[in-house]
Amino acid sequence: MGREVWPDIAFQDRIDSATFRVHHQAHIVVDSAICGDCSTRECIVACPANLFVPTSDGGILFNYEQCFECGTCYMVCNREGAISWDYPEGGFGVVYKRT
Amino acid sequence: MRDAGALDPATLDADVIVVGAGPAGSCAAIVLARAGKRVVLIERGPFPGSKNMYGGVVYPRILDQLIPNWWLEAPVQRWVTRRSTMIMTDDKALTVDFRCEAWGKPPHNGATAFRPDFDAWLADKAVVAGARLICSTTVTGLLHNEAGAVSGVTTDRPDGDLTAAVVIACDGVNSFLAKQEGLYGEFDAANYTLGVKETLALPKETIDERFGVRGTDGVDIEIVGCTGGVNGGGFIYTNLDTIAVGLVLKLPKLAAQKQRPEELIATMKRHPAIAPLVEGAELKEYSAHLIPEAGISMLPTLSGNGMLLAGDAAALCLAAGIWLEGVNFAMASGMYAGEAVVEALRAQDVTVSGLAGYQRRLEATFVLKDHRKLKRAPELVLSDRVQHLYPEFVTSVAERMFRVDNPAPKPGVRRIIAQERKRVGIRRRDLAADGVAGLRSFG
Numbered sequence: 001m002g003r004e005v006w007p008d009i010a011f012q013d014r015i016d017s018a019t020f021r022v023h024h025q026a027h028i029v030v031d032s033a034i035c036g037d038c039s040t041r042e043c044i045v046a047c048p049a050n051l052f053v054p055t056s057d058g059g060i061l062f063n064y065e066q067c068f069e070c071g072t073c074y075m076v077c078n079r080e081g082a083i084s085w086d087y088p089e090g091g092f093g094v095v096y097k098r099t
Numbered sequence: 100m101r102d103a104g105a106l107d108p109a110t111l112d113a114d115v116i117v118v119g120a121g122p123a124g125s126c127a128a129i130v131l132a133r134a135g136k137r138v139v140l141i142e143r144g145p146f147p148g149s150k151n152m153y154g155g156v157v158y159p160r161i162l163d164q165l166i167p168n169w170w171l172e173a174p175v176q177r178w179v180t181r182r183s184t185m186i187m188t189d190d191k192a193l194t195v196d197f198r199c200e201a202w203g204k205p206p207h208n209g210a211t212a213f214r215p216d217f218d219a220w221l222a223d224k225a226v227v228a229g230a231r232l233i234c235s236t237t238v239t240g241l242l243h244n245e246a247g248a249v250s251g252v253t254t255d256r257p258d259g260d261l262t263a264a265v266v267i268a269c270d271g272v273n274s275f276l277a278k279q280e281g282l283y284g285e286f287d288a289a290n291y292t293l294g295v296k297e298t299l300a301l302p303k304e305t306i307d308e309r310f311g312v313r314g315t316d317g318v319d320i321e322i323v324g325c326t327g328g329v330n331g332g333g334f335i336y337t338n339l340d341t342i343a344v345g346l347v348l349k350l351p352k353l354a355a356q357k358q359r360p361e362e363l364i365a366t367m368k369r370h371p372a373i374a375p376l377v378e379g380a381e382l383k384e385y386s387a388h389l390i391p392e393a394g395i396s397m398l399p400t401l402s403g404n405g406m407l408l409a410g411d412a413a414a415l416c417l418a419a420g421i422w423l424e425g426v427n428f429a430m431a432s433g434m435y436a437g438e439a440v441v442e443a444l445r446a447q448d449v450t451v452s453g454l455a456g457y458q459r460r461l462e463a464t465f466v467l468k469d470h471r472k473l474k475r476a477p478e479l480v481l482s483d484r485v486q487h488l489y490p491e492f493v494t495s496v497a498e499r500m501f502r503v504d505n506p507a508p509k510p511g512v513r514r515i516i517a518q519e520r521k522r523v524g525i526r527r528r529d530l531a532a533d534g535v536a537g538l539r540s541f542g
């Protein structure tokens with residue numbers, strides 16, 4: 001059937017397919033001031049939830065709400081102190097589905 | 100040595116605290132509860148399995164020792180009776196396809212299952228045995244006694260500190276407890292891969308037809324050469340009326356290029372060998388999780404005074420190309436940790452030396468034997484040559500063998516191999532060395 005292209009899943013639909021119980025307190029905090037000096041920006045391509053968004057002033061806008069809690073961001077980031085990473089409060093965050 | 104008082108059950112909230120109700124934690128708790136120990140099993144998710152994703156196929160053979168006839172009750176999707184390994188380039192694919200009818204019948208081999216189902220089922224076995232399961236509670240740190248030994252945990256509940264003679268950390272790949280205790284050095288991104296997965300819905304009959312199976316028989320496909328410039332691999336597994344399609348991607352390589360994980364999945368799904376399998380399927384759930392990928396070379400210290408590590412927290416996941424086994428290694432290491440703690444409590448010695456029965460059990464069984472045997476495999480399978488040169492080499496050799504080029508006569512296989520090796524740019528001595536490394540790793 002060749003390389004017939006059907007539309008790929010829109011990113012927001014992809015993320016909305018997972019369930020997140022959002023806690024009012026952020027479990028991950030990004031220090032945008034430190035990101036301002038970062039040219040490599042590993043987080044932007046690697047975060048599976050696409051939560052790291054570059055801003056026009058050279059910083060990073062981060063939203064913790066739809067996060068898989070995977071740990072990729074703190075593993076790939078090379079700047080000390082840029083990411084403070086924790087698990088969300090017990091019972092909150094991503095909840096994968098039962099059948 | 101710990102002072103005797105620290106082991107006085109009357110002053111402790113529990114005999115043992117197990118952190119994390121994944122396969123490692125639940126198996127540890129089953130063993131301990133059945134031995135009559137007071138066990139608290141703490142899980143940060145709202146129910147066991149709610150935070151956990153994998154490919155996935157579980158190989159529950161080790162459960163024969165804990166839950167006889169587990170196959171009669173485990174929440175299984177399909178029994179794997181067909182395993183394929185596919186090597187692909189942009190427009191070619193070579194597949195080794197294996198079928199075994201016996202695997203579809205008891206005592207079975209591997210099964211596809213959803214982790215929120217499987218982990219919840221296994222944790223319930225611990226509860227039935229007498230363990231106390233506390234969900235929706237995140238363990239935030241370790242408590243220590245005056246002697247410096249681990250003596251309990253802090254949690255995010257009000258007045259949530261809990262004391263115990265031993266803590267077994269089964270808190271998975273990002274084990275902050277192991278790190279706090281100094282059992283790991285720094286986490287090194289080079290030792291991890293990111294797994295991303297789409298669970299896609301298709302009617303059962305469509306899955307049966309496309310994958311060539313019937314009833315509850317299922318298929319496991321592993322793929323090399325489908326991850327663009329990133330070193331890694333792909334997988335497709337059949338559930339009853341969904342399929343799991345995903346990639347594992349080496350973190351430093353992923354971070355150093357431009358394509359995002361979901362774009363890499365989309366590219367694989369458009370491959371002519373994959374597209375007919377996944378066409379028209381509807382996304383049910385997207386998920387992501389890390390894998391400790393580096394095998395024995397990243398093994399942390401497995402015990403401290405009053406503390407053991409099991410499962411992914413101990414990096415015991417076996418990720419060696421055609422083998423991606425973590426759940427069985429987690430279940431076994433959890434079970435052996437439980438046994439070692441029972442022994443240590445009986446001897447009233449929960450120091451590192453009192454807990455040495457754990458390491459001894461791991462060394463004596465597949466847990467560390469398989470890791471030692473396959474110690475070169477993760478590096479080899481994820482090496483640049485295997486990832487980026489061999490797929491082109493192997494598939495073009497196959498193409499030229501199967502191509503009919505009349506009126507030109509058929510070329511000899513030896514000549515094709517030599518020509519394609521040169522064309523792709525693989526040095527003969529590298530090929531020989533990788534062959535030897537492969538035999539040493541897998542042989």
Ligand SMILES: Cc1cc2nc3c(=O)[nH]c(=O)nc-3n(C[C@H](O)[C@H](O)[C@H](O)COP(=O)(O)OP(=O)(O)OC[C@H]3O[C@@H](n4cnc5c(N)ncnc54)[C@H](O)[C@@H]3O)c2cc1C
Binds near residue numbers: 151
């Ligand atoms: C994409 C992918 C594909 C895979 N495919 C397969 C496969 O096909 N077959 C296979 O056998 N293995 C596979 N694995 C590996 C397998 O998933 C793991 O090896 C296995 O889950 C390890 O079990 P565990 O109990 O050690 O850890 P986990 O399953 O990660 O469980 C850890 C538990 O601890 C809890 N926890 C963590 N921190 C805390 C805390 N501070 N307080 C309270 N609770 C906490 C978590 O919520 C979780 O429930 C795959 C992994 C990935 C990512």
Ligand code: SF4
Binds near residue numbers: 030035039052077079
């Ligand atoms: S989070 Fe880390 S990798 Fe990302 S921009 Fe900031 S400093 Fe760079």
Ligand code: SF4
Binds near residue numbers: 049071072
């Ligand atoms: S933990 Fe994973 S999903 Fe969450 S922000 Fe970091 S990389 Fe993204």
